[in-house]
Amino acid sequence: MSIAPLTARQARLLQVIETSLAEHGYVPTLQEMAEAMGIASLHGVKRHLAALERKGYIRRLPGRRRAIELRHRVVPLEGSIPILGQVAAGRPLLAVENQEGALSLGPALLGKGTHFALRVQGDSMIEEGIQEGDYVIVHQQQTADPGEIVVVLLGEEATVKRLRQQGKRLFLEAANAAYAPIPLTRQSPTPRILGTVVGVYQDRRRRR
Numbered sequence: 457m458s459i460a461p462l463t464a465r466q467a468r469l470l471q472v473i474e475t476s477l478a479e480h481g482y483v484p485t486l487q488e489m490a491e492a493m494g495i496a497s498l499h500g501v502k503r504h505l506a507a508l509e510r511k512g513y514i515r516r517l518p519g520r521r522r523a524i525e526l527r528h529r530v531v532p533l534e535g536s537i538p539i540l541g542q543v544a545a546g547r548p549l550l551a552v553e554n555q556e557g558a559l560s561l562g563p564a565l566l567g568k569g570t571h572f573a574l575r576v577q578g579d580s581m582i583e584e585g586i587q588e589g590d591y592v593i594v595h596q597q598q599t600a601d602p603g604e605i606v607v608v609l610l611g612e613e614a615t616v617k618r619l620r621q622q623g624k625r626l627f628l629e630a631a632n633a634a635y636a637p638i639p640l641t642r643q644s645p646t647p648r649i650l651g652t653v654v655g656v657y658q659d660r661r662r663r664r
Contacts, residue, residue, distance in 0.1 A: 463507075465493060465495075465504055465584060465585040466504050466507055466508055466511075467654075467655040467656060468492075468493050468585045468656050468658065469489060469493060469501070469504045469505070469508065470508060470513055470514075471657075471658070472484060472488075472489055472492045472493065473489075473514070473524060473526070474526065476488075477526070482522065483522045483523070483524045484522075485522065486498045486501050486502070489501045492658075493585045494582055494585050494587050495583070495585060505524075512527055513526070513527060514526055514527055515527050537571045537572055537573055537593070538572050538573065539572070539573045539574070539575065539591065540572045540573070540574060541574060541575070542574060542575045542576070542577050543574040543575070543576060543577070543592065543607055543614045543615065543616045544577055544578050544580075544613070544614065544615045544616065569595050569596065569597070570595070570596040571593060571594060571595055571596065571654070572593075572594055572596060572651070573591045573592065573593055573594070573657065574591065574592050574594060574607060574614075574616070575589070575590075575591055576588055576589065576590045576591070576592055576616065579632055579634075580617070580630035580631065580632045580634075580635045581605075581616060581617070581630065581631045581632065582631060582632055583631035583632055584605065584618070584631040585656060586605075586616070586631070586653075586656055587658070589658075590656050590657065590658050591656070591657040591658075592607070592616055592653045592655075592656055592657075593653065593654055593655035593656065593657060594607050594650065594651035594652065594653055594654070595651050595652050595653075595654045596650065596651045597649065597651050597652060598648075598649055599649060600619050600649050600652050601619070602619050602620055602621035602626070603618065603619065603620070604618070604619055604652045604653075605617070605618050605619075605652065605653040606618070606619045606628075606649055606650075606651070606652055606653070607649070607650040607651050607652075607653065608628060608647050608648065608649055608650065609647070609648040609649075609650055610638075610646075610647055611646070614650070615628065615638070616653060617629055617630055617638065618630075618631065620637070625639065625640075625641075626639075626640040627639045627640055628640065
């Protein structure tokens, strides 16, 4: 039976829950979840928990505090995926496409197709739970729909943003009010979609 895909934030939250259960034997508090995801709103955490339950990944046990049952553990990745450099979560930076190594994810939210990882630089996607030093997991494809988080090559510079459409105009939108949208016009460097972001991997050792 197929299950519904997760957004980057939902994938991050599921990773936080699974890691806490594996390392400590209990579910983190809402505040701990919010801190691990890099968001301030506990209401936002509750909304993502509801989405995980609705999609069949968890079950919240009524009448018990911090009681969450994992109903679907993500499929283990066979082997690893290549780390193909870095990508800007900020202003576009010079693309680095040389393989830096491989990322062994263990449980990974991957479906069919080719995937690769990019290390994030900058803070333009923090409201999506994507922080500097994280790795975005990218499904390699050349097209994307408005609303998806994409990795885009603009000339020789790469960036990760959400693809938006307003009328016939396309632009790249940050998840941080400090950054202006990037319009995709005929005058701008020809955009080339490298893939869509399907997950975020946070190396917990980097946060310590």
